[in-house]
Amino acid sequence: MSAPAFRRLALIGIGLIGGSIALAARRAGIAAEIVAATRSAETAATAMRLKLVDRCDTDVAGVCAGADLVIVCTPVGACGETARLIAPSLQPGCIVSDVGSVKQAVIRDMAPHLPAHVHFVPAHPVAGTENSGPEAGFAELFDGRWCILTPLPGTPVEPVDRLEAFWKALGSHVERLDAADHDRILAITSHLPHLIAYTIVGTADDLGGHLNSEVLRFAAGGFRDFTRIAASDPTMWRDVFMNNREAVLEVLQRFQEDLFYLQRAIRWGEGDKLFDLFTRTRDIRRALIHLKQA
Amino acid sequence: MSAPAFRRLALIGIGLIGGSIALAARRAGIAAEIVAATRSAETAATAMRLKLVDRCDTDVAGVCAGADLVIVCTPVGACGETARLIAPSLQPGCIVSDVGSVKQAVIRDMAPHLPAHVHFVPAHPVAGTENSGPEAGFAELFDGRWCILTPLPGTPVEPVDRLEAFWKALGSHVERLDAADHDRILAITSHLPHLIAYTIVGTADDLGGHLNSEVLRFAAGGFRDFTRIAASDPTMWRDVFMNNREAVLEVLQRFQEDLFYLQRAIRWGEGDKLFDLFTRTRDIRRALIHLKQA
Numbered sequence: 301m302s303a304p305a306f307r308r309l310a311l312i313g314i315g316l317i318g319g320s321i322a323l324a325a326r327r328a329g330i331a332a333e334i335v336a337a338t339r340s341a342e343t344a345a346t347a348m349r350l351k352l353v354d355r356c357d358t359d360v361a362g363v364c365a366g367a368d369l370v371i372v373c374t375p376v377g378a379c380g381e382t383a384r385l386i387a388p389s390l391q392p393g394c395i396v397s398d399v400g401s402v403k404q405a406v407i408r409d410m411a412p413h414l415p416a417h418v419h420f421v422p423a424h425p426v427a428g429t430e431n432s433g434p435e436a437g438f439a440e441l442f443d444g445r446w447c448i449l450t451p452l453p454g455t456p457v458e459p460v461d462r463l464e465a466f467w468k469a470l471g472s473h474v475e476r477l478d479a480a481d482h483d484r485i486l487a488i489t490s491h492l493p494h495l496i497a498y499t500i501v502g503t504a505d506d507l508g509g510h511l512n513s514e515v516l517r518f519a520a521g522g523f524r525d526f527t528r529i530a531a532s533d534p535t536m537w538r539d540v541f542m543n544n545r546e547a548v549l550e551v552l553q554r555f556q557e558d559l560f561y562l563q564r565a566i567r568w569g570e571g572d573k574l575f576d577l578f579t580r581t582r583d584i585r586r587a588l589i590h591l592k593q594a
Numbered sequence: 595m596s597a598p599a600f601r602r603l604a605l606i607g608i609g610l611i612g613g614s615i616a617l618a619a620r621r622a623g624i625a626a627e628i629v630a631a632t633r634s635a636e637t638a639a640t641a642m643r644l645k646l647v648d649r650c651d652t653d654v655a656g657v658c659a660g661a662d663l664v665i666v667c668t669p670v671g672a673c674g675e676t677a678r679l680i681a682p683s684l685q686p687g688c689i690v691s692d693v694g695s696v697k698q699a700v701i702r703d704m705a706p707h708l709p710a711h712v713h714f715v716p717a718h719p720v721a722g723t724e725n726s727g728p729e730a731g732f733a734e735l736f737d738g739r740w741c742i743l744t745p746l747p748g749t750p751v752e753p754v755d756r757l758e759a760f761w762k763a764l765g766s767h768v769e770r771l772d773a774a775d776h777d778r779i780l781a782i783t784s785h786l787p788h789l790i791a792y793t794i795v796g797t798a799d800d801l802g803g804h805l806n807s808e809v810l811r812f813a814a815g816g817f818r819d820f821t822r823i824a825a826s827d828p829t830m831w832r833d834v835f836m837n838n839r840e841a842v843l844e845v846l847q848r849f850q851e852d853l854f855y856l857q858r859a860i861r862w863g864e865g866d867k868l869f870d871l872f873t874r875t876r877d878i879r880r881a882l883i884h885l886k887q888a
Contacts, residue, residue, distance in 0.1 A: 448812065475812075484801075485812055486812070488794075488798045488801060489812055490817060492797075493817050496794065496853070497875075498856070498868075499849060499871075500782075500849055501878055502871050502874060503782065503845065507845075514771070515782055516881060517769075518742065523783040525787070525819045526787055529819065530872075530875035531876045531880070532872075534868075538869045538872060542863060545863075548860060549857065549861060551797065552857050554797050555793060558793045558796055560850075562793060563843065563850075566835050566836070566842060571836050574832045577796050578824075578826075578828035579828045581796055581825065584821060
C-alpha cells in the first residue's frame, strides 16, 4: 500500500460538510492525519466525541501548521475572515481550498489574504442534506456526486490535479469550470430552488386560520419535498444569497416572468399553454435521467 | 373469512391511480370482482396483459352494470362527461366516487348527471408518482397516505362510512373535509408546488447557450426534486389548474408577494430578513416531522 497522498489534512469548520470530508477522507486513506478547528468549543468537543478527526480544537490558525491540504468548510460569508486568520500558519506549497456554494465571492474574499507560497484551488462539492452540524456528517455524502473545481488562471496544474484526485478518492465526479459560469449554473439549479422552497413553506405557514394545521397534515408530495429543502442551514443559505446576488436576481427575474405567464394562462383558461410547458418539462426530466445513465 | 365488502368494483380509467386501486383492492380482498373501462383500446389491452383487473374494455357505461362501487379515475377535466356516460348504467344504491385532486369542480361537473338512486361520495387519495399509465400502478401506492373524502351535505352516513372503510383497507388514512377547504389546502400543499416546479424547470431549460447542458448535468439536490415533480402527467395537471383556478390564483399571489420580499432583501443585502425566514421554515419542517411521528 502506498503512502497517503496527503500528510496532514486540516479542516476549518466541522459541520455537515467538514465532518463528511473527514469521514470520507479516512475511508479513502488519503491523508495520514486529519485535524480540524472550529470557532465553537462545543462543536469541537462533539467532533472529538464522534471521532471525526484525530484532533479538533478552536485554534483555527494553529491547526493549519504542518498541513499540506487545508479546506475551509465554513459558511461562504466567513471564508474571507478565515483566510485572514489562517494565512500566517500556512506552510509553503500547501493547497488551500474551500467548499462554498458560491465561487466568485469566495475567491474575492479569500485570495487577497493568502500568501503567494500556497496554492489556492476553490472547490464546490455539490452535495448536502437538510441536516447540519458535526453529527450530520457521513462518509458516503460525496459518492457519485459532482465536485466542481474553479481554479484561478495561472494556478499550476499539479495542485489542481492533486485536489481533483482527493475528491475522486472521496467518491466524487470532478469537473472544472470558470467561477462565473459556476455561479450562474448553481443560481438556477440550486440557489433559486432553495429560495423558492423557503418562500413557499413560509407562504403556506402564513395562510393561518383553521386551515393551518390541515396544511401541514396533508402536506402532499410536492410540499413535503419543499419543506425538506427549506430546512437547510439558515446561515449557509443566507450567505449564498448575499454572495451570489447578481446571478440569483437574474434567474429570479426570468422565473418570475415565466410564472406570471402561467398565472395569466390559468386566469384566462388557456389550458394549452400549461399543457405545452408540462409536456416539455417531462421531456427535460427524461433527458436528465438519460444523462445520468449515460 | 367474511365475504368481500363489495360485490363488483368498477374503475373508469386505469392509469397510475386506477391501476393502483385495482392492485390494492385485490391485495385487501375487498371486492369480489374488479372490472375497468378506459377510452383507449390500447390501455385496456395493457391493463389485461398486466392482469390489473378481471375484465377491462372500452365500454365505459357497460362496465358499471352490476357494480356497487364505481370510482372515476380520469383526469379532473373528464369527470363530468364520464358521469354523463355512466349514469344510465348505475344500479340503485351504488356508491359513485372519484380520485380528483380538485373537489368543488368535480362535484359541480359530476353531481348534475348522477341519478338520485346512487350515492355520490367524492374522494381524493393524496398519493401519486411522476409516472403515469397502467404500467405505473402498484399496490402500495396508498399505504400510509391520506385519502380525503368530501361528502356533500345530505349524503347518508352509511355510503360514506363504506367508502372510508374501502380506503382504509387499501392502506390509507382517511379524513373528511369540506370541498372548499380541500381545494384551498391542496392549492398550497400540492398545486402551487407543482406549478412552481414546472416553471423553474422551463426557466432553466430556457437559459440556453453554452450553459444549458451544464445546467442539466450539475442538477443539484433542489433542482433534481423539481424535475421529478415537473415530470408529472401533463393532462392531469392542466386539468387541476383549469379547475381550481380561484384557489390557485389566491395562493400564487401570496407566494409572489413573499418571493418579491426576498428578492428585495437580496438586492439590498438584508441578510437578516433571509435568516429569519430560513429559521422559521426549518422550525415548520420540524413541526411536520413531529406531526408524522405523533
